[in-house]
Amino acid sequence: MIGMQDLAAPRWGEQRVAVTGSWLGREYQGAGFGTEMRAAVLHLAMGHLGAERVESAAFDDNVASMSVSRRLGYREVGERFTDRRGVRARQLCFAMERPDWEASAAAAIAVEVQGVDEAVLDQLGADG
Numbered sequence: 001m002i003g004m005q006d007l008a009a010p011r012w013g014e015q016r017v018a019v020t021g022s023w024l025g026r027e028y029q030g031a032g033f034g035t036e037m038r039a040a041v042l043h044l045a046m047g048h049l050g051a052e053r054v055e056s057a058a059f060d061d062n063v064a065s066m067s068v069s070r071r072l073g074y075r076e077v078g079e080r081f082t083d084r085r086g087v088r089a090r091q092l093c094f095a096m097e098r099p100d101w102e103a104s105a106a107a108a109i110a111v112e113v114q115g116v117d118e119a120v121l122d123q124l125g126a127d128g
Contacts, residue, residue: 002028005037007045013125016052018045022065034068036109042072043111046101049126053098057091059084069094073104 003024009017020041024034038056045051056074058065070076074094081088101107 002033003037005041007041009051016050018049018051018054020045020054020056029064034064035071038068038072039106039109040111040113042096042101042104042106043109044113044116046096046098046107047111048113048116049121049124051098053095054101055093055095057093060090060092066092066094072096072106073100075100 003022005022006020008019008021009015010019011017020038022034022037022041024037042054045054054074055077056069057080058069060066060079074096076092077095078093080091080093082091083089096104096106
């Protein structure tokens with residue numbers, strides 16, 4: 001395992017908004033894996049599950065994560081403060097709306113998604 005990528009949508013039925021988060025081991029950073037995993041989750045959310053917006057955030061000192069967001073077409077939409085190891089820390093918030101996705105660099109990356117069929121979409125309450 002080189003890292004993780006998650007996708008959550010707590011109020012999916014009302015909003016069609018998904019939130020992503022990721023972590024990548026230091027030895028794997030800078031090799032394009034972060035871009036690939038974020039593009040893959042965007043393809044799943046936007047291209048297969050019918051998301052209208054995908055959100056992400058990064059601590060303001062995580063230049064690599066913010067660069068991936070910007071490179072793939074996310075826009076900076078604000079900031080928030082959270083606790084990081086007992087210290088108040090600033091995060092920059094990013095979002096990608098469906099029209100942005102359709103014109104984004106992320107949409108142009110070839111990604112194959114398997115296993116998303118009508119039964120899965122019904123179970124998730126998604127309309128793909």
